[in-house]
Amino acid sequence: MSTPNHIKMLFLGTFLVLIAGLNFSCMNGGSDDVPVAVGNEDVDDDVTEEEEITSKLPEINLNNWKVTLPIGKPDEVKPPEILDYATNETLKPFFYNDSINGALVFYTYPGASTANSSYSRTELRELINPNDGGKTNWTFAQGGHMKGTLSMDEISKDNNGNYHRTIIMQIHGRLTDGQRDLIGQKDNNAPPMLKIYWTGGKVRVKTKVLKDLNASGTDILKTDSWGDDAGHTFSEYVGFEKFTLEVKVESGRMEVILNGNESVVYNDIHIQKWSVFENYFKAGNYLVSLDANAFSRVKYYDLEISH
Known part of the structure; x- marks a missing residue:
């Protein structure tokens, strides 16, 4: 019995449609690979996470700072040379950017120290006037403000398994030339009124007190x-x-504030007596250890001073 013509035509049409669909699928690599419309957020799907990372710089203006290093006598780098620290061969091992986290890294170990200390440092010293060698400073009557965001990146331990300490901020005293000559001292060094330590994961503050409140002006x-x-x-x-x-x-008056939550205030007779000195701010990594294998690495993300 023969198949009716209209049935034959139906089979033929279906076959041709199937063949056309198969050819289209093959030309496009199979149905799973057919392009679909995407939003703008999907256009860069092939960009790796590493390629999307951009460099960050610390928010620190170095025009009014010099840095002391744990090498040399010790070595110091002042403006304008300090501004090119990223390419300065002397600074590179000790003072460099963490461009992933946007921090300035201070690295130090026991090495060269200043005349009035046994310890080494990679530490900034405030220069109100970068051109006069640190002779222009400030008094408590003039006031000052320093604020920084930082972290301890890495620090060594002593033989008992305890972390070493490092000083991360200071207010250091300075004698005027007249005061220096009055007491017959060879330099302008005066005591540090404020030392702030990282110690065992906590922040510790030390200040100076006058031993004899009736001490003479000299x-x-x-x-x-x-x-x-x-x-x-x-x-x-x-x-x-x-x-x-x-x-x-x-x-x-002097106040130290941690994370905007805790505060310690000094407004006693010792602070009042301190008014005879000039001062300057310091910030960085002043390692308090002479152990042979000691080291510390502090990161500053931002640092600002004002008067």
Whole structure:
């Protein structure tokens, strides 16, 4: 029995449609590879995560700072040379960018030290006037403000398994030329009124106190007239995480603030007596250890000062 013509035509049409669909699929690599419309957010799917990373720079203006290094006598780098620290061969091992996290890294170890210390440092020293060698400084009556965001990146341990300490901020005293000559001292060094330590994952503050409150105007200028206070350790554990420190100074008053939450204020007779000195800010990594294998690496993300 023969198949009716209209049935034959139906089979033929179906066959031709199937053949056409198969050819289209083959030309496009199979149905799973047929392009589909995507939004703009999908256009760069082939860009790797590494390719999307952009370099970040720390928010630190170095025009009014010089840096002391743990090498040389020790070596110092001042403006304008410090501004090119990324390409400065002397600075590169100790003072360099972490461009992933946007930080300036301070690396140090026991090495060269300054005349009035046994310890080494990679540390910034404030220069109000970069052209006069640090002779222009400030008093508590003039006031000052320093604020920085930083973290301990890595630090060695002693033989007992305890982390070494490092000083991360300071207010250092300075004698005027007249005061220096008055007490017969060979340089302009005066005691540091403020030292802020990273110690065991916490922030500890040390200040100076006058041993004899009745000391004469001449004796008060001498370093050995001043001793250390008992110190203050903030309760918050910062560990190796990022934290913010703020130092506020005005006549007869000094305040240190951690992360905007905890604060310690000094406004006693010792701060009032301190008014005879000039001062300058310091920030960085001043390692308090002479152990042969000691080292520390501190990161600063931002740092600002004002008066």
